[in-house]
Structures are given as structure tokens and as C-alpha cells.
Amino acid sequence: MATLGAPTKKHKVTIIGSGNWGSTIAKIVAENTKEHPELFQEEVQMWVYEEDVMVPKDSKHYDSSKGESPQKLTSIINTYHENVKYLPNIALPKNIVANPSVVDAAKGSSILVFNLPHQFIGRISKQLEGNILPYARGISCIKGVNVTESEISLFSEWIGEGLGIYCGALSGANIANEIAQEKWCETTIAYDPPPIDSRVATPTGPSPSASRVNLTITPADEEHRDVLGRISKTKLKALPSEYPPLDHATFKTLFYRPYFHVRMVSDVAGVSLGGALKNIVALAAGFVDGRGWGDNAKAAVMRVGLLEMVKFGKEFFGQTVHTGTFTEESCGVADLITSCSGGRNFRCAKMAVERGVSVDEVEAKELNGQKLQGTSTAKEVNSFLKARGLEAEYPLFTAVLDILEGRNTVDDIPALLARADDD
Numbered sequence: 001m002a003t004l005g006a007p008t009k010k011h012k013v014t015i016i017g018s019g020n021w022g023s024t025i026a027k028i029v030a031e032n033t034k035e036h037p038e039l040f041q042e043e044v045q046m047w048v049y050e051e052d053v054m055v056p057k058d059s060k061h062y063d064s065s066k067g068e069s070p071q072k073l074t075s076i077i078n079t080y081h082e083n084v085k086y087l088p089n090i091a092l093p094k095n096i097v098a099n100p101s102v103v104d105a106a107k108g109s110s111i112l113v114f115n116l117p118h119q120f121i122g123r124i125s126k127q128l129e130g131n132i133l134p135y136a137r138g139i140s141c142i143k144g145v146n147v148t149e150s151e152i153s154l155f156s157e158w159i160g161e162g163l164g165i166y167c168g169a170l171s172g173a174n175i176a177n178e179i180a181q182e183k184w185c186e187t188t189i190a191y192d193p194p195p196i197d198s199r200v201a202t203p204t205g206p207s208p209s210a211s212r213v214n215l216t217i218t219p220a221d222e223e224h225r226d227v228l229g230r231i232s233k234t235k236l237k238a239l240p241s242e243y244p245p246l247d248h249a250t251f252k253t254l255f256y257r258p259y260f261h262v263r264m265v266s267d268v269a270g271v272s273l274g275g276a277l278k279n280i281v282a283l284a285a286g287f288v289d290g291r292g293w294g295d296n297a298k299a300a301v302m303r304v305g306l307l308e309m310v311k312f313g314k315e316f317f318g319q320t321v322h323t324g325t326f327t328e329e330s331c332g333v334a335d336l337i338t339s340c341s342g343g344r345n346f347r348c349a350k351m352a353v354e355r356g357v358s359v360d361e362v363e364a365k366e367l368n369g370q371k372l373q374g375t376s377t378a379k380e381v382n383s384f385l386k387a388r389g390l391e392a393e394y395p396l397f398t399a400v401l402d403i404l405e406g407r408n409t410v411d412d413i414p415a416l417l418a419r420a421d422d423d
């Protein structure tokens with residue numbers, strides 16, 4: 001019998017996204033919801049962008065009697081417990097349920113884990129507006145930033161503001177295929193919700209939401225202004241007391257595995273920016289490696305890249321960003337190292353230089369539907385810097401876009417970075 005005041009409800013968890021990383025995180029979470037019935041409902045819903053998929057001939061699930069007929073990806077996942085397209089040859093826990101409706105998957109969930117390529121989050125988030133528990137909490141595993149010429153925001157902020165909830169961030173040196181095989185690594189989770197009845201984090205770009213409260217700005221609201229002068233209009237709703245608390249301990253329990261170690265921090269901006277900006281640097285590392293310049297050149301672009309990542313964080317997210325998040329945590333320097341060693345951005349940029357074709361062509365040919373984040377992030381960050389006349393202050397970020405768009409070549413990198421050293 002439950003004792004007075006003890007939680008009587010369990011958290012339902014939904015994973016929004018089912019790509020290479022989305023499916024891996026679903027595996028981790030589903031293993032933990034099964035192991036911790038005192039906190040979580042065992043079943044984990046996973047929203048799948050529905051598509052018709054052929055089971056590959058070399059898959060153990062290939063059925064020659066079905067021949068070449070494609071099947072729905074949700075049906076394949078729910079039948080074989082494997083995402084044969086985005087995470088092949090990895091057994092998924094049976095308590096993961098693939099669902100093609102994001103609204104249905106998220107219904108009644110108190111924990112929403114956002115894990116999809118950043119170019120798709122806008123449309124999905126829109127569908128969720130007004131259709132989630134008002135006291136839900138989110139974790140964004142998305143590595144990218146939301147940029148317009150006038151604004152920059154973190155996806156954790158943007159999701160939180162759009163849906164009227166608080167959203168933290170998970171990021172680290174985390175190549176999905178290695179983790180899916182249960183090879184040990186670390187990650188960083190930032191979770192720092194403001195007090196109840198306070199504004200949610202910092203506000204974001206133009207994400208109109210039914211759950212926003214129309215507030216008149218008072219002098220007290222000025223305290224909620226962030227470094228870009230934005231004021232949040234969302235108030236955080238309290239989690240009903242029937243649930244176990246949603247704090248660092250609960251989130252650590254949800255994500256920690258013996259092969260996936262978790263450090264909890266509070267610097268949401270630092271964690272999110274590390275994951276987004278390292279993708280630009282990984283392209284540069286791939287460029288110089290593809291050119292055959294070896295490890296010293298790669299280390300040089302990583303050094304400059306790390307400096308630009310910290311500078312960008314400090315310049316546009318001010319006091320909220322800790323330099324130590326970049327230099328001491330998995331989401332910072334460790335992710336930079338792994339991404340510049342074996343990440344998709346690095347590998348595709350390297351192949352593009354070796355073959356003399358564009359990175360986009362390599363992505364389309366080699367990744368079987370997986371998406372690079374570095375090419376779009378390089379463009380988005382550049383448009384934000386250009387609008388402020390700051391391109392020259394970020395020579396590596398700028399060089400990467402100029403190489404992608406053909407205005408410079410890899411051979412120009414040393415001179416472009418040397419010019420910055422002279423300033």
C-alpha cells in the first residue's frame with residue numbers, strides 16, 4: 001500500500017525521433033524504464049517518421065517470400081524489434097513501441113526526449129503544441145542551434161518556449177553506433193529548471209504557441225532579459241505531487257547505463273552549443289585529413305575550433321555559459337575529439353575532398369538517409385555572424401562555409417587562420 005505523500009504515478013517517456021541516435025537513446029531509456037518501475041512506465045513510445053523501407057537482403061529479418069516489397073518502418077520495428085534502416089543489427093528492447101503519430105506517441109507523457117535532425121524539429125514541435133501535458137519536461141538530444149539573422153537560440157530553449165515546458169539538453173562524445181553496441185562512453189546532461197511560477201529559461205525566436213501567456217512587460221520582467229534582450233513569456237507549470245520528482249537524480253536514472261555514464265550539470269547553453277558547433281569543426285577536420293595533411297593539421301583546426309566555440313558561447317550567451325563546459329565535459333572537448341575522429345561530418349568531408357565532390361553528394365550517397373548537421377549549422381551560424389559583421393572574428397567557422405560553397409579551397413585554410421592570428 002502506498003504511504004501518504006508517496007508518488008502514485010509513474011512517468012511515461014516518449015522519444016521523439018528514431019534515427020541513428022534516436023533509436024540508440026530509445027534503447028538506453030527502455031532498458032532503464034524496465035529496470036526502474038518505481039519511477040517509470042515500462043513502455044516507451046518512439047515517434048517514427050513513417051516511411052516505406054525494404055528489409056536489406058543481408059538482414060536476418062529478410063524474408064525472401066516477401067521479395068522486394070517495402071514495409072512500413074513502424075511495422076518493421078514493432079515486429080522485429082530492430083530499426084533496420086537507421087540502426088541495423090542492433091536488438092531493441094521489446095518495450096519500445098514505434099508510433100507514426102507524434103501526437104499519439106506524446107499523449108500523457110511527462111518526459112519528452114527530442115532526438116531528430118535539427119532541420120525537422122520545427123514541424124514536429126508545431127504538431128505537439130497544445131497536445132502535451134502542460135507540466136511535462138523535455139530533454140533535447142539535438143545537436144544544432146536555431147538561427148535566424150536576427151536571433152539565435154538553443155533547441156532546448158526553442159522547444160521549451162514553443163511548448164510551454166522546460167527542456168534540458170543531453171550531449172556528449174557519443175557516436176551512436178558504438179553506444180548501441182554497448183561500448184562504454186560518457187555523456188553530459190544539463191537540467192536547470194527555473195523555480196515554479198517563474199519564466200522558462202530564456203525565450204527564443206518566432207515560435208508562436210497556444211500555451212504562451214500574454215504578459216505585459218513590467219520592471220520586474222527586466223530581470224528575465226537575456227543577453228540578446230529577449231524576455232520569456234512562458235510560465236513553468238508545477239509537476240503534480242503524485243509523480244516522482246523530475247530532478248537530476250531521476251534524469252540520471254533514466255539515461256545512465258553501465259556503458260553510458262552520465263554527468264549532470266546546469267549549463268544548458270554550454271552543453272547545447274558544444275554539440276552544435278563541433279559539427280562545423282568536424283567538417284574542417286575532414287577537409288584537412290582528406291587533403292592528406294595528417295594529424296598535426298587536424299589538431300590545429302581542432303584548437304582553433306575549440307576557441308571559436310567558447311568565444312561564440314561567451315559572445316552570444318554571456319554569463320550563462322561556463323568555459324569549463326567546453327574544456328572539461330564530455331559535451332565539449334571530448335565530443336570535439338570523437339567527432340573529428342570518426343563522426344559522420346568528419347567522414348563525409350574527408351570523402352568529399354578525396355573524391356573531389358561536394359559534401360552534400362557524399363551525404364546523399366553514403367548515409368542511407370542519415371543527416372549531417374554540420375553543413376546546415378555552418379550556414380546558419382554564418383548568416384547570424386554575417387548579419388553582425390563578425391565573420392572575420394570566426395575565421396574557421398567562416399572558412400568551412402566558404403569551402404562548402406566553393407569560395408575557398410582546403411588549401412586556403414592555413415592562410416585564413418594565419419590572418420586571424422595576426423589581428
Ligand SMILES: NC(=O)c1ccc[n+]([C@@H]2O[C@H](COP(=O)([O-])OP(=O)(O)OC[C@H]3O[C@@H](n4cnc5c(N)ncnc54)[C@H](O)[C@@H]3O)[C@@H](O)[C@H]2O)c1
Binds near residue numbers: 118177
Ligand atoms: N548519430 C549519432 O551518432 C549522433 C550522436 C549524438 C547526437 N546526434 C544528434 O542527434 C540528432 C538526431 O540524429 P540521428 O542520428 O538520430 O538522425 P539521423 O541522422 O539518423 O537522421 C535520420 C532521421 O531523420 C528522420 N527524417 C527524415 N526525413 C524526415 C522528415 N522530413 N521529417 C522528420 N524526420 C525525418 C528519419 O526518419 C530518421 O529518423 C542530431 O541532432 C544529431 O546531431 C547524433
Ligand SMILES: O=P(O)(O)OC[C@H](O)CO
Binds near residue numbers: 176335339342344345
Ligand atoms: O556523426 P556526427 O558527425 O553527426 O557526430 C555524431 C556525434 O555527435 C558524436 O558525438
